[in-house]
Amino acid sequence: xxxxxxxxxxxxxxxxxxxxxxxxxxxxxxxxxxxxxxxxxxxxxxxxxxxxxxxxxxxxxxxxxxxxxxxxxxxxxxxxxxxxxxxxxxxxxxxxxxxxxxxxxxxxxxxxxxxxxxxxxxxxxxxxxxxxxxxx
Amino acid sequence: xxxxxxxxxxxxxxxxxxxxxxxxxxxxxxxxxxxxxxxxxxxxxxxxxxxxxxxxxxxxxxxxxxxxxxxxxxxxxxxxxxxxxxxxxxxxxxxxxxxxxxxxxxxxxxxxxxxxxxxxxxxxxxxxxxxxxxxxxxxxxxxxxxxxxxxxxxxxxxxxxxxxxxxxxxxx
Numbered sequence: 001x002x003x004x005x006x007x008x009x010x011x012x013x014x015x016x017x018x019x020x021x022x023x024x025x026x027x028x029x030x031x032x033x034x035x036x037x038x039x040x041x042x043x044x045x046x047x048x049x050x051x052x053x054x055x056x057x058x059x060x061x062x063x064x065x066x067x068x069x070x071x072x073x074x075x076x077x078x079x080x081x082x083x084x085x086x087x088x089x090x091x092x093x094x095x096x097x098x099x100x101x102x103x104x105x106x107x108x109x110x111x112x113x114x115x116x117x118x119x120x121x122x123x124x125x126x127x128x129x130x131x132x133x134x135x136x
Numbered sequence: 137x138x139x140x141x142x143x144x145x146x147x148x149x150x151x152x153x154x155x156x157x158x159x160x161x162x163x164x165x166x167x168x169x170x171x172x173x174x175x176x177x178x179x180x181x182x183x184x185x186x187x188x189x190x191x192x193x194x195x196x197x198x199x200x201x202x203x204x205x206x207x208x209x210x211x212x213x214x215x216x217x218x219x220x221x222x223x224x225x226x227x228x229x230x231x232x233x234x235x236x237x238x239x240x241x242x243x244x245x246x247x248x249x250x251x252x253x254x255x256x257x258x259x260x261x262x263x264x265x266x267x268x269x270x271x272x273x274x275x276x277x278x279x280x281x282x283x284x285x286x287x288x289x290x291x292x293x294x295x296x297x298x299x300x301x302x303x304x305x306x307x308x
Binding site: 014070072073074076077078083084085088091092093094095096097098099100101102103104105108110111112114115117119120121122124126127130 | 155156158163173177183185186188189193197198223224225227237238244245246247248250253259260261262263264265267271272290291292293296299302306307
């Protein structure tokens with residue numbers, strides 16, 4: 001028996017793409033397939049993240065609407081299913097007033113007595129006086 | 137020497153803490169003054185609200201709350217009965233506890249704050265009001281109080297902002 005492969009086979013093999021080149025081409029195809037497989041979940045993940053961010057934004061807007069319609073911040077946050085601290089931070093970013101007191105002066109006068117702060121009592125009296133419209 | 141924290145350090149006795157106040161006071165950097173005025177008691181519903189992020193996440197303000205609870209500087213106290221049936225569970229628990237024990241309520245949400253004052257006749261303290269009190273107690277310099285007020289300016293109504301600014305500025 002002759003050594004190695006028969007001549008015809010050896011010739012046929014030589015006629016096809018050289019082994020090294022073929023391997024490189026296969027590797028590139030495989031690599032492309034791997035990349036494709038990898039990119040698909042990344043794209044799905046990005047889409048899912050975008051969807052989740054969009055839903056969060058909608059929920060935050062809903063919370064603002066609920067608050068403006070008479071709920072407390074806590075109630076509004078619970079109704080839209082978000083943590084109250086996250087809704088609070090949204091109010092802060094969007095400059096939505098959470099605390100107002102139309103009777104701030106009388107509240108402060110009461111607190112001045114409660115906490116026995118005479119300088120605050122005097123300050124409130126002074127502000128009251130300054131805010132009273134003066135006769136022209 | 138490190139002194140252990142003492143409960144009962146609040147100079148004006150106990151006060152009921154709401155999450156709305158905690159969030160805003162943390163934002164302003166004014167929590168220390170709240171603790172100086174009152175021994176703070178928060179109902180379980182408020183504790184849950186502050187820790188509403190899924191574990192193991194903790195926002196910095198939740199971490200501060202939990203650390204103060206662990207040292208005893210802040211206590212979890214529930215009302216014997218929920219007697220206020222408005223707003224969220226935390227709001228209801230704070231208003232019920234304040235009503236039951238006649239303690240001041242620390243709230244920074246306009247509706248429960250108004251309800252506490254006008255319907256329940258309680259002393260209600262918001263964060264802008266706390267800053268005014270801390271200045272007039274002689275603890276907080278005026279300039280710093282105004283800077284702290286600015287930090288919560290975006291969530292503070294125009295009227296309260298103006299009155300608090302004037303009251304702070306009037307301090308001799």
